[in-house]
Amino acid sequence: MSVYIGNLSDEVKADDLKRIFLEYGIVKQVHVPTNQKTGKNRGFAVVEMETCAEEISAIQMLRGIEWMGRIIIANRARIELEDVVPFVANFS
Secondary structure (H helix, E strand, C coil): EEEEEECCCCCCCCHHHHHHHHHHHEEEECCCCCCCCCCEEEEEEEEEECCHHHHHHHHHHHCCCEECCCCEEEEECCCCHHHHCCCCCCCC
16 A cells, blocks of 8 residues: 655655654655656655555545645555565665
């Protein structure tokens, strides 16, 4: 179960997202894509949660909140992390 998080600050790191998502359940993985040329955060992330219930709780509570100076977009990811991301921060 994965959550897409958009409109993130350039300063966001995987550990920042893990901390905020731990309030809603077990975080299995976090992926914060970066621009290959600049190395900067691309403004979104995918967070994999342990269960669907945890995912739904995180989406409901985080969607539309202000965090690090940005209004967060939170939705169910359209594709699972393991299908597209070879290297992610794994917290298992």
